[in-house]
Amino acid sequence: MNLVKGIFQLGILYVFFLLGNLLQEILYIPLPGSIIGLLLLLAAMFSNILPVHWIQQGAGFLLAILPLLLVPATVGIMNYPSLFSGKGLLIFLIVMTSTAATIIITAKTSHYLENAKLKREEKKMCSKHLSH
Amino acid sequence: MLQTPIALIIIVITVIIYLGMVTLYRKFPIPFLLPVLTSTIFIIAILKSFDLSYDFYMTGGHWLHSLLGPAVVSLAYPLFHQRKTIIKHALPILAGVLTGLISGMFTLFLLAEIMSIPRDILLSMIPKSITTPVAMQVANDIGGNPTLTVAFVMIAGISGAIMAPSLLKWFRIRSSLGTGIALGSSSHAIGTSKAFEYGEFTFSISSVSMTLSAIIGPIFGFLISKLLL
Incomplete structure (x- = not known):
């Protein structure tokens, strides 16, 4: 990526x-x-005020290094050693359990809605065939 | 002034460690070797062994940190790029993201009540399934502790990426759409990088779900914190 162009795109963002x-x-x-x-x-972008290619590479660059940009914040955990012992471990477990529940409930819900939609479409197809 | 060279050295060391960890993860793509996790542990180990403080690290670290805001703005790009996929699957995506946010915050609230977790910790846990920069801001806005929130976001991300394959198998969810929405709305960027292993469709659905959670999540966090206070 051209450096001047890159800095310009980052500037827009x-x-x-x-x-x-x-x-x-x-x-x-x-x-x-x-x-x-x-x-x-x-x-x-939707209203065509800003052409997508004006930010495309800058955005792609920032998203590619996103994990790196998160590191300074995550290093801050060092100020909370209590999270890794005693009651802290309990909090750990709560966050994990909640995450597992979220995965199951979310996947089941969207899976169900997707299937319902597919069935509706199948029905439509079948009735079309019958009417012909 | 000694500050500028020190800040530069901190930035360079952080980048080198991060690139090393990325290389390691490419060779051994297991969730425990996620670059964010390993780089963090590596840097904390260095700081601890030289008896340096977090404030000292941030003299350089805050420069990288200041790019987080524009990076969040950048999420508009994949969202715009995938607008056709999103519109086509609008209902399951939106319903899934909403269910994810509600179930995530509800189970947290329930578990925290049972285990009598202090309120400020609960408030810091609430944004755990939202991508870090947004989660930190939400924590800040609702009266939680942003740094603690980062820890919880990391736990939600890494544990989600590790648990998701088994959970999806046990509950017989083979739908790519369901997998993508679940990973993106429960484990944000880390879940989305896991979704990459399921193929491009799952990956794009996951990043859309993560972005939508980041947009809708703050509203939910705000409402829940108002209910709690």
Whole structure:
């Protein structure tokens, strides 16, 4: 990726981030500024105000290094050694159990809805065949 | 000023460790070797052995951290790119993401009540299934502790990626759509990287679910925290 172009694209993304923060402060929106920025960017692309190729590579770059950008925050766990002993382990277990429950419930629900839709479509096909 | 060279060294070391861990994970793609996890452990080990504080690390770390906001904004791109897939499967995706958010927060609340977990810890746990940058901001907004939230987000992500294949098998869910939605809405980016192993369709559904959770999740977190307080 061309360096100047890359910095320009990152600059655009940063401006959307700042705009999101600004709107959050002015309008007291109960959403993080970054999410407001995301929605603004989405709106700008859908309405053709912003050509997608203006941010395509910059966005791809940031998403590719996303795990790296998370590291400084995760290193902060070092200030909470209590999470890894005694009652902390209980909290660990709660988060894991809740995650497992979420996986099962979510997968079952969407699986069911998908099947229901497929069955409806099959019925439509069958009735079409019969009417011919 | 000594601060700038030190900050630079911290950034360079972080990047080198991260790249090393990515290489390791490519060779041995097991969930326990996820680069975020291994890099974090590696860096904490270095800091501890030289008796350095987290604040010291952040003199360099905050530069990388400041790119998180624009990175979240960037999620608009895959969402826009996959708009046709999303619209086609709009109902199961939306219903799945909503179920994921509700069941995740409800089970947390239930378990925390049974085990009498302090309220500030519960508030920090609530955004656990949302991608880290958003989860931290949600924790901040609802009165939780953002750093603790990062720990919970990591646990939800890694445990989800490890447990999902067995859980899906036991509950006989073979649908790619269901797998993608479950991984993305329970385990965010880590779950989504796991979804990659199930193929491109599952991967894209998972990243959409993760993004939608990040958009809808803050609203839910806000409502739940209002109910709790």
